[in-house]
Amino acid sequence: MNTTFSLAWRLFKHEARRGELTIILFAIVLSVAAVLSLSLFSERLQAALTDRTAQFLAADRTLYSDDPIDPAWLSKAEAMGLAHAHQVSTRSMAFGEQQMSLTDLRAVNLDYPLKGAVKVAPEPFATASETSELPQIGEAWIDSRLFQLLDVRLGDSIEIGDANFSVARVLGEIPDAGFSVFATDPIVLIRQEDVEATNVIGPGSRVNFKYYFAGDSSALNAYYDWLEPQLDDEIHNWRSVEDDDSPIGRSVGRAEQYFLLASLLAIILAAVSIAVAAQRYSQRHYDPVAIMKTLGASRQMVQRIYLLQITFITLLGIVIGAALGVAIQQVVVWAIADQVDVSMDMWHWRPLIIAVFTGTVCAVLFSLYPLLKLFTVPPLRVLRRDLGAGLSSRMIQFLAAGSAIFLLMWAYSQNLKISAILFVSGIVLVASLLVVTHGLIALGRKLGQGRMGPWQLAWARIRRRALDNSVQLISFSVTIMLLLVVLVMRNDMIKQWRDQLPEGTPNYFLINITETQKPQLQQHFAKNDVESDKFYPVVRGRFVAINDERIRTNVTKEDEEDSNEGRQGLGREANLTWSLELQDQNVVVEGEWLTAWQPGQPYPVSVEKEAAQRMDIKLGDVLTFNIGSEVVSTTVTSLRDVNWQTMQPNFFFVLHPEAMKAFSPTYITSFHLAEERKPEITALMQPFASVTLFDVDARINQLRDVVEQVSMAVEFILVLVLAAGSLVLIAQVQASMDERQQELAILRTLGAKGTLIRLSVIYEFLIVGIVAGLMAALTNELSLYLLQSQVFQMNGSLHPEYWLIAPAVGAVIVGVLGALGCWRLLKLNTSQLLRQMV
Amino acid sequence: MIKTKNITKRVTTSEGELQILQPISFDVKAGESVAIVGASGSGKSTLLSLLAGLDQVSDGEIFLDGAGLHDMDEEQRARLRGDKVGFIFQSFMLVQSLTALENIMLPAEIAGMDNPQKRAQDILDMVGLAHRGQHYPNQLSGGEQQRVAIARAFITNPQILFADEPTGNLDAKNSEKIEDLLFKLNQESNTTLVLVTHDNELAQRCQRQLQMHAGELTEITENATDTMHKQAV
Numbered sequence A: 001m002n003t004t005f006s007l008a009w010r011l012f013k014h015e016a017r018r019g020e021l022t023i024i025l026f027a028i029v030l031s032v033a034a035v036l037s038l039s040l041f042s043e044r045l046q047a048a049l050t051d052r053t054a055q056f057l058a059a060d061r062t063l064y065s066d067d068p069i070d071p072a073w074l075s076k077a078e079a080m081g082l083a084h085a086h087q088v089s090t091r092s093m094a095f096g097e098q099q100m101s102l103t104d105l106r107a108v109n110l111d112y113p114l115k116g117a118v119k120v121a122p123e124p125f126a127t128a129s130e131t132s133e134l135p136q137i138g139e140a141w142i143d144s145r146l147f148q149l150l151d152v153r154l155g156d157s158i159e160i161g162d163a164n165f166s167v168a169r170v171l172g173e174i175p176d177a178g179f180s181v182f183a184t185d186p187i188v189l190i191r192q193e194d195v196e197a198t199n200v201i202g203p204g205s206r207v208n209f210k211y212y213f214a215g216d217s218s219a220l221n222a223y224y225d226w227l228e229p230q231l232d233d234e235i236h237n238w239r240s241v242e243d244d245d246s247p248i249g250r251s252v253g254r255a256e257q258y259f260l261l262a263s264l265l266a267i268i269l270a271a272v273s274i275a276v277a278a279q280r281y282s283q284r285h286y287d288p289v290a291i292m293k294t295l296g297a298s299r300q301m302v303q304r305i306y307l308l309q310i311t312f313i314t315l316l317g318i319v320i321g322a323a324l325g326v327a328i329q330q331v332v333v334w335a336i337a338d339q340v341d342v343s344m345d346m347w348h349w350r351p352l353i354i355a356v357f358t359g360t361v362c363a364v365l366f367s368l369y370p371l372l373k374l375f376t377v378p379p380l381r382v383l384r385r386d387l388g389a390g391l392s393s394r395m396i397q398f399l400a401a402g403s404a405i406f407l408l409m410w411a412y413s414q415n416l417k418i419s420a421i422l423f424v425s426g427i428v429l430v431a432s433l434l435v436v437t438h439g440l441i442a443l444g445r446k447l448g449q450g451r452m453g454p455w456q457l458a459w460a461r462i463r464r465r466a467l468d469n470s471v472q473l474i475s476f477s478v479t480i481m482l483l484l485v486v487l488v489m490r491n492d493m494i495k496q497w498r499d500q501l502p503e504g505t506p507n508y509f510l511i512n513i514t515e516t517q518k519p520q521l522q523q524h525f526a527k528n529d530v531e532s533d534k535f536y537p538v539v540r541g542r543f544v545a546i547n548d549e550r551i552r553t554n555v556t557k558e559d560e561e562d563s564n565e566g567r568q569g570l571g572r573e574a575n576l577t578w579s580l581e582l583q584d585q586n587v588v589v590e591g592e593w594l595t596a597w598q599p600g601q602p603y604p605v606s607v608e609k610e611a612a613q614r615m616d617i618k619l620g621d622v623l624t625f626n627i628g629s630e631v632v633s634t635t636v637t638s639l640r641d642v643n644w645q646t647m648q649p650n651f652f653f654v655l656h657p658e659a660m661k662a663f664s665p666t667y668i669t670s671f672h673l674a675e676e677r678k679p680e681i682t683a684l685m686q687p688f689a690s691v692t693l694f695d696v697d698a699r700i701n702q703l704r705d706v707v708e709q710v711s712m713a714v715e716f717i718l719v720l721v722l723a724a725g726s727l728v729l730i731a732q733v734q735a736s737m738d739e740r741q742q743e744l745a746i747l748r749t750l751g752a753k754g755t756l757i758r759l760s761v762i763y764e765f766l767i768v769g770i771v772a773g774l775m776a777a778l779t780n781e782l783s784l785y786l787l788q789s790q791v792f793q794m795n796g797s798l799h800p801e802y803w804l805i806a807p808a809v810g811a812v813i814v815g816v817l818g819a820l821g822c823w824r825l826l827k828l829n830t831s832q833l834l835r836q837m838v
Numbered sequence B: 001m002i003k004t005k006n007i008t009k010r011v012t013t014s015e016g017e018l019q020i021l022q023p024i025s026f027d028v029k030a031g032e033s034v035a036i037v038g039a040s041g042s043g044k045s046t047l048l049s050l051l052a053g054l055d056q057v058s059d060g061e062i063f064l065d066g067a068g069l070h071d072m073d074e075e076q077r078a079r080l081r082g083d084k085v086g087f088i089f090q091s092f093m094l095v096q097s098l099t100a101l102e103n104i105m106l107p108a109e110i111a112g113m114d115n116p117q118k119r120a121q122d123i124l125d126m127v128g129l130a131h132r133g134q135h136y137p138n139q140l141s142g143g144e145q146q147r148v149a150i151a152r153a154f155i156t157n158p159q160i161l162f163a164d165e166p167t168g169n170l171d172a173k174n175s176e177k178i179e180d181l182l183f184k185l186n187q188e189s190n191t192t193l194v195l196v197t198h199d200n201e202l203a204q205r206c207q208r209q210l211q212m213h214a215g216e217l218t219e220i221t222e223n224a225t226d227t228m229h230k231q232a233v
């Protein structure tokens, strides 16, 4: 054993020093470094993004409750190291001198907010900035709108319930205001100590108690585990950052999925490169094994020596890879520090464990087969140089490699869907490649005939080695395919994000425009060069029954706080609109649009799909609304899919204009005002005092900000994966170059001209590159379609441009790399080549 | 030292079965030096591989120092090779990633001898490469590499040495040096030597010469006809 160890160690030492381990070491280093840097980076990013999202909750977790909770729950949270804050909110009337308005009253304690910040503006509708202060006792900070609605100024006093408050600041923004731009009442922020005096909280009033918690996630999870059994579904609702269904939450969620995907791809890349390198490593050791066996080494001894060697290599690879991975990740974090606020103070162990695990598993599993093969090399090889290894059941190799990759992906992502999609695409790719190689062989037989030109030589070589080196072709294709997946996915994703908020997205909304004001407003805007959007007629209606079943007014209690715009009011009052035109970004998914209605039939209504699902509304159901004193019955004729991520008014219920003829609506519209024109807003709206103005710039900017950061992060991940992939490609070409060495030497000794050889090698690589690129582009479509439709909730689309780009780029890259490698070989003279052969 | 009885070698190729060696029987005494000559492709290396236990006979019996090679599996033959056999090859067959010294140590280490390094250094002196011990094979000339190989062959004091075209890759001057060294060490350690070559001059330096022709072996030394039982085919 001692001899074995020292022999193994000596071989390892010399080979490492002489650079003979470069390729396999490189593969392991690459896999560990790529997996580590990617997952470390994405873990950090996720932490940063989660933190960002937490700012929209004002906490990491929140607990909504209809009643005040047991104070013991809060002490427990404190004991577990969590920070907490609370808020009591209700809808209440506020009174100015003359005017009154319904408000969203929020009374908070001094610890609010745990995440994010309250913003105040120097005057209504001006740009808000962060403050660390909160209202003093007796003060109210009120929304810009409310200044308009109540006709008050800073320093005036307003009345809420039985109490008087002095209007101390313009409330620009609170973190958990929600993304809703309609049907929300202007917010009034006061201190919790003042609530009692108002007397607005009493029997019959709808009050929400909200508790905020922040801390590290393990403590939060532990707390929830403790709390959960005591919660009552009817009364309590626990929310975490991950439940965030707002546009921001979705963007971040999608980005996280992308990071996961990228890390998985890194794992596959790593596996592929290790497989290639291990095969080559094994081939290079046929001679030493034959020599050792000839000199009397037992099979067991040879096995031990090489298992030890692989262990040494793996260990070294892991150490270097880990160091490199941390370094890369650090550099990337520094590079984007300006754009994305990624905290460096937390060290994440999971990525390191994953990386080491991946490196080990890949090294072991993918070198296992080549090693087993190596062990079977007969001693007779010392005399008969053409003797290779005995073992050859490629099927087993593919099976073992495939299941290893699949298990790794699954274990890592814990997402069966993504793993399965990537795996299936991989299988399809490999299978079609095998078919294609056979086709190529047949084709090559035809083309390869005739005079021995470079093309003939190239085809002949491909034909001869096609099956032998199908591993190589597969690894090229898989690498290119993976690169395409991350690239195209990123393009599609970022495009969708950008489309969501194009330049000129409306940043102001107007509601309560009367029929008579509508033309005046349009004129006024035209004169002032402001372009307004469509005017949507709106009538408030109380949704009272589905078929004969009366509905509780608070069916959707939780939705009260839901952040999807338009969803509020579903409980008590709904905004009803009517139009024969289907709105942008709306798609009828069931039934027929309103235009199919014929006079004489019951009035039709189109319902938003998710709302319908929640309230169990089916096509053909009769929905009854109370509008004023009238009762309107409508039959559901269509369900719509609505893109909630757009900043446009969206409605749950769209009715037929015919049904609403009797009602006089108010109108909603939106418009965009460029940043530099913001000061004009007060003057612009001056003539329309009764029209309510919403400034959603802050929300849009927040959303844009997050989208920018997330895009940036995605961009960097893409670069990392591309870099890793290119390195793998280089390693692959390098490895296959070495295999050609012998052949080149023989051609050279036979007197073949340098140009002939060089051209033939370049052509060979070109052909391989084209085939690999094309196959990669085609299978890319499959995996993208599956990923986008099944995982990313995007509409899949074809990308025909890549069907040309990928083969072209594949051919160029693989061809150039091949030419470079070949040039290096041809620089050596024949005797050097021959010397290297033996 | 070596006894063979009707050994043959057949292989199956894509064109069907191929008989490489016709039944061969002959003996080699301990301490004897035997040259096997013949045209390229006549089966010399194949015979050598059978005698050295690198390959299995198709039929017949081989005894190496009394042990029946034909009955042994690869593991047992490996042990036997390690214990009793030394090798020298045309293409040197040094482990490229070990130094000259380590290459020489290799058989001693495999056999579990003590002090392999000291032994290797001594023998390296003997072949005149004392100062090249730390060099890798590709830093040595062909002649030097073969000297290392010879040193490696002798380190375990084998009872029998097999050499397959030991000078085949060398120029005339180096060839001579190698031959001298080989025979010198051989005589000093009284090793049995079986040497394959197509160089007649080299063959002449052996006590006996056997001729291989298309898989058939004939004795061409007059003085030793008695040890050769010619086989009627």
Ligand SMILES: Nc1ncnc2c1ncn2[C@@H]1O[C@H](COP(=O)(O)OP(=O)(O)O)[C@@H](O)[C@H]1O
Binding pocket: A384, B011, B012, B013, B018, B020, B038, B039, B040, B041, B042, B043, B044, B045, B046, B047
């Ligand atoms: N395993 C094998 N399969 C096919 N042919 C073989 C095999 N082993 C040896 N041969 C053939 O047998 C003949 C003798 O080979 P060899 O013993 O190497 O000849 P020599 O050493 O005399 O040049 C050659 O034609 C060789 O090609």
Ligand SMILES: [Mg+2]
Binding pocket: B044, B045, B046, B164
């Ligand atoms: Mg031979």
